[in-house]
Amino acid sequence: MNRFREGLLECTSIQCLPARNMPAPTAKGLILLCRPGFETECAAEADSLTRQAGLFGSARPKSGEGIVHFIFDELFDWQQAAQALPxxxxxxxxxxxxxxxRVDELPQQDRATPIIETIRKLGLKFARLDVETxxxxxxxxxxxxxxxxxxHIERALHAQKLLRDNMPELPTLHLFFKDSSRVDIGVSLADDASPWPMGIARLRMPHEAPSRSTLKLAEAFQALMTEEERVAALRAGLYAVDLGAAPGGWSYQFAQRGLHVFAVDNGPIxxxxxxxGMVEHIRADGFNWRAPRKQVEWLVCDMVEQPSRIAQLVADWVATGRARRSIFNLKLPMKKRFEELRRCCQQIDARFKLHGDSYVLRIRHLYHDRExxxxxxxxxxxxxxEQEKPKRR
Ligand SMILES: C[S@@+](CC[C@H](N)C(=O)[O-])C[C@H]1O[C@@H](n2cnc3c(N)ncnc32)[C@H](O)[C@@H]1O
Incomplete structure (x- = not known):
């Protein structure tokens, strides 16, 4: 199963699920963790996605809290909500x-008992527990x-047979603590949440990498690609173009996997x-430079530029087949970040539709991303x- 479902442009609709024996827990809303300072964007996005899915609701985002509770206008079956809003x-x-x-006023001496009691009433068993803040x-x-x-809670969940480590197809249980007296209980379907608790990618900084930026690309490989795609695209002998490469953190990710890199930047590598010997430094403007090969596997781009210029540039490389795939950063403005991102998505969509091409676009505000x-x-x-039809570019 492709674990990715694209947002922003795609309309989703709720599918009906077969009735089950257990009473399905009802969904009050969504628990959304984000980088502090991005609560408004997180809420705007939830509003847009829920509208597309026909599940209406609202949020009152508070800047700096790092969490948004998006509350549905009515209660929904949680699985329907999860499938409509992957x-x-x-x-x-x-x-x-x-x-x-939500369980309020947890007693200091024994917080676990009321939590376990509430979880038991959900009528679900879980493969994984994520305790979050x-x-x-x-x-x-x-x-x-x-x-x-x-x-302590893990032991109690195991004792009640609510946590089954050996059944990965079961949902994940999320316990979100704002403070030690209140817990919000969330659930997600198997493989439908960040693999990292709280979405925080804990990656080792390779000491020989030229910049901390290297972690961004390392996280992107994990967060935005399937295992199959990684195996196919991160093979020794393939070619990558790195626009805005200096000092070389992204190029390092390719070079150490044995890919050849054209590192384009006027700055030093x-x-x-x-x-x-895997990296060739090219002092040129990333907007005009062309690779000496008809096609490369990768175009990556970390140039600090207007997001719409980057979106256009990258879409051109991929739509024309000069690069098979791309990972790139969109540096968002201070205001209207969600709107700007949507504009970039529309631009990419329009570029591919020009020739009726299909594409996959996945975007995340990664843990190692800032603005x-x-x-x-x-x-x-x-x-x-369609492949047989001749196409003009
Ligand atoms: C954030 S840094 C890149 C960091 C790099 N990804 C790394 O991991 O070390 C942005 C780089 O983009 C380069 N840059 C900006 N505009 C450019 C352009 N038009 N052409 C080529 N490089 C450009 C800058 O010189 C700068 O080195």
Missing amino acids: FTAFVFARQRSIWVE ADTNEAKTLSGFLKRFVP APSLMAN EVTAYLAKTLASPA
Whole structure:
């Protein structure tokens, strides 16, 4: 199954599920974790996606909280909500779960019992437990409490047979703590949430990489591509173009996997990276430079430029087949970030529609992103009949 469902441009509709024996927990809304400062975008996106899905609701985002509770106008079956609003449709939510319960006023001496009791009433069993907080300094004060609480609740869930580690097809249970006296309970379908708790990618910084930016591309490979795509596209011997490459953090990701890299930037590339012979430094303007090969596997682009210029440039490379796939950053403006992103998506869509081509576009505000979002773009294969038709570019 392709675990990605694209958002922003795609209309989804709720599918009816067969009745089950258990009472389906009802969905109150969505628990959305985001980078602090991006709550407005996160809420605007949730509003847009829920409207497309015919599930209406609202949120009152507060800047700096790192979480948005999006509340549905009416209660829905949680699985229907999860299927209509898959995690991969969201850009700004690092993690999203379907909000089913809240337990207030947890007693200090025994928080686990009322939580377990509420979970039992959901009538579900789970493969995985994610205990979550916002990514804020305030929430960091909960770390001592969580260190003690997490093993305790895990033991209790196992004892009640609510947590089954050996059944990966079961949903994930999300326990979100704003403070130690209140928990919001969320659920997500198997493989329909960030693989990292709270959506925080814990990646090792390779000490020989020329910049911390390298983690952004490493995270993008994991967050935006399937295993199959990684195996096909990150093979030794393939070619990559890196626009805005200096000092070389992104080029490093390819070079250390044995790909040849054209690193395009007027700035200097780290000598350590040039030493292994996989990287050719080209001092040129990334908007005009053309590769000396008809097609490369990768075009990556981290140039600091207007997002619409980057969207146009990347769409051209991929739509014309000069690059088979691309990962690129869109540096968003301070205001109207969601609108700007939508504009870029429309631009890419229009570029591909020009020749009736299909494409896949996945975008996330990665943990290692700040004011930018990271996108993956690839042309998808046309049907055999369409492939036979001659096309003019
Ligand atoms: C954020 S840095 C890239 C960091 C790099 N991805 C890394 O991992 O080390 C942006 C780079 O884009 C380059 N740049 C900006 N505009 C450019 C252009 N028109 N053509 C080529 N490079 C450009 C800058 O010189 C700068 O080195």
